[in-house]
Amino acid sequence: MGLLSNRIDKSSLKAGDHIYSWRTAYIYAHHGIYVGDNTVVHFTRHGQEVGTGTVLDLLLVSSGPARSHVPCATCTPSSRDGHGVQSSCLDCFLAGGVLYRFEYGVNPTLFIAKARGGTCSLAVPDPDEEAVRRANHLLRNGFGCYNVFKNNCEDFAIYCKTGLLAVGQSGQAVSIIGGPLAAVLSTPMRLVTTNIYGMAITAVGVYCASRYAADIGVRRDAVKVSVEDLTGQLSTSVSFHAAVEPTVPALPPTS
Template sequence: MGLLSNRIGRGSLKPGDHIYSWRTAYVYAHHGIYVGNDKVIHFTRGRGQEVGTGTVLDFLLLSSGPAQSQPCSTCPPIEEGHGIVSSCLDCFLAGGVLYRFEYGVSPALFLAKARGGTCTLAVSDPDDIIVHRATYLLDNGFGCCNVFKNCEDFAIYCKTGLLVVEQGIISQSGQAISIIGGPLAAVLSTPLCLVTTNVYGMTARAIGVYCASRYAADIGMRRDVVKVAVEDLSQ
């Protein structure tokens, strides 16, 4: 792993890893928690809900639920709707490349990774606690349907136990912020751009607004988050 890529080999996997694989021409990624024995626990939603941007962009993206050209002999079919499921690693990757999400990165590294949904400033909990959260939610579900808006929200909760106090329309995941961040940055920086016609200055301002929005929205920087025991989510 490094500045340019979080790609890893299967031999590097260990239980408790937050992994992901890109979908739809690298527009967004599907995230899950590797729990060992070639199994991944992850959260899936149907078409129009998977990314969780709360905008029309969601409806332009296909569901990231695992799919293979040949039926899998070990994984049960994924039902319509949404929920927490367990799949083998091959079904989870759906022919894609394996990446590992990074935790506890420095602010410099976080901002250097221009694409959201690959790392966070938040610190991960111990691996055994992470696996417990994922398996507990798989077995017991969760009480509120709005707790997780997409697969990255689920994986980040399993790794940190953190939830945003006020759940909004838009997911707090890095990739949701990244997808809408570019257009939003352009809009927010428009008043600043009116003072100059220099294209480089306009671009620099838009990038600055985009980076600031990503940094402020990261789960590791937010002050409106609480640590929630996994047993409380099933109430």
Template sequence: MGLFSNRVNKKNLKPGDHIYSWRTAYIYAHHGIYVGGDKVIHFTRWGQELGTGTVLDVLVTSSVPARAQVPCSTCTPTEEAHHGVLSSCLNCFLAGGVLYCYEYAVQRYLFLAKVRGGTCTLAASDPDDIVVHRANHLLKYGFGCYNAFKNNCEHFAIYCKTGLLVLDQRTMGHSGQADSLVSGLIAAAFSAPLRLTNTSIFDIGATAFRVYCESRIAADIGKRSDVVKVSVEDLTTRLENSRCTTDY
């Protein structure tokens, strides 16, 4: 994988890899865990493989080839995925898109070089066998309520890889692509007052970019202090004791 691209060949995949594929001209990416045997376990919105629960759904579903919207006979039937976790073949997971591999324990300069969030993290990954165990366990018991910003497919894959969860579920999650959007909004809000002064466009841009980078790093699960290591069995117990309040 190169400095700016995490593209990978299918033959180089190994069980435990966190993979993803961009949808709709790189607007949104779908994430999952490759568990071997041409199978990917991934978290969806109530079993809807291409759904995000946001206005992006109109773009995502319209941009994916019709053949990719109908899972093959080897994949988990949607009606059986009542908790939103699916097992799909690699081709159905990709939905006609390109295969990429998420990177872990990257250096800060590499993290910032990949300006778009949702491709790498500063956090380290656990051993592959543990990652596969978590994914298979969650396939059976689920991963809670889908939320586009706090509990999405990227959160699922990152948890499988690290076992880390945000302690306060009322705060922002640790999805790189969601954090990238929020960081952009923070940067825009921070730099907006500068436009009313005599500050140059170059300085405004530099300030906005600095704030954007700092916000992304602060939100990354590898840097946050409000995370805890949770075994997948304990996670299941937590989920059983909680209730979904929204399917947003």
């Protein structure tokens, strides 16, 4: 893995790879699982991967020029209502963008050195064939309702690779809001220093700490969930959050 870029050539792809391509002026990336045969399984919000239902939509969509890529006849998005997991050819997934591979099992030093979130994880991946199996199972059964901060395309791909789920923000969601948040949290440091460089270092430290804490590989609330159990919970209209929350045994009655 390169320190500054995870860019790869199409010829180096293998089934089970977690891949991504940047959208909207490199503010947000769309993630998916390459399952072989020039096919990618990915989780979408009807092509609005940055959609949040808030004013953030306007910021993200207006931050870069709209893409003119037209899906091929084979990969025309499903017309069904709601959100869902889709299968596309690699070119349609990239939509004219550059191909990158998400890296797993990186050491903490390299993780922190990667200034941008949503490009690597400390988590150890499962075998590639298991990632493909999960992706294809979710293609048939769904992955719940899309939410850019709590259940997005990155969460989908990371789950396929690791089988881990957690309730909270994904790596790139932290990257989007982490900078402003770090600036806010570093403001109290003005009480102890007026040095602009010291404040900048503090803000960077807060941002890196938030990225590290949000990574699925170190989160204490991350749980291993089989894909069959996950889709079984979702099919009974149980919320995504309920599906990933561990069951807490009831306390015995007190006399």
